[in-house]
Every structure is written in C-alpha cells, then in structure tokens.
Amino acid sequence: MTDTLALQTTVITVLEDTVRDWDMDLEGGITATTTLIGDLAFESIDVVQFAVALEQALGKKGLPFEKLFIEDGAYVDDVSVTQVVEFLKAELVAG
Numbered sequence: 001m002t003d004t005l006a007l008q009t010t011v012i013t014v015l016e017d018t019v020r021d022w023d024m025d026l027e028g029g030i031t032a033t034t035t036l037i038g039d040l041a042f043e044s045i046d047v048v049q050f051a052v053a054l055e056q057a058l059g060k061k062g063l064p065f066e067k068l069f070i071e072d073g074a075y076v077d078d079v080s081v082t083q084v085v086e087f088l089k090a091e092l093v094a095g
Contacts, residue, residue: 007085007092008032014053015081018046030081037078054088063091 012030019030019040026039036042042050051065068087069076 004085004089007088008081010057011054011081011084011088014050014057015040018050018053032082032085033080035078035080036084054084058088058092060092063088067091 015030015034015036019026022041024040026034030040034040036047036050040046047069051063055061055063065087068079068084
C-alpha cells in the first residue's frame, strides 16, 4: 500500500483507535496536520503502541520507526500524520 490517501486513512484510523478512550476533544478530529505529541499528548509508550498497531494494520513487521522518531541520535520533538504517511510510503516502496 503506497497510495498516499490510503496510507493517510490507515494512519488516522489507527490513531483514532489508539485515542478512542482518552476523553479528548480534538476540534475537527485527527487530520493530516495533527501531531502525536502536541495535539494527541502521546507519551513514549503510546508511540510504541502506535507503531505496533500500524505494523499490524499494514501487515508489515519490522518497519524502521527509529528513522521517523530519532534524528541525530535524539528523539524528535513531534511528528505529524503527514510525516508518518511520508515515512511509511518511503519504507513500503523500499521494502
């Protein structure tokens, strides 16, 4: 699955499932510009669970999420839905 819209739909669906019970009021819902930490208040364990859920949804294990979440040896400050989609698109084409 390397279609951008299909990937975005999958990412948003997984995020919606992840935060369903979090009692959040995200105006406009989760969109391409939604960020994991700033908007959804993800903590490190949430990022791990999200990565695992994405792998399951895509039927692809072992995706190198460190490329997305770590830069120059440090964790990135935040990641948007669009950045996740672009990462997945590149990795699924490469893989």
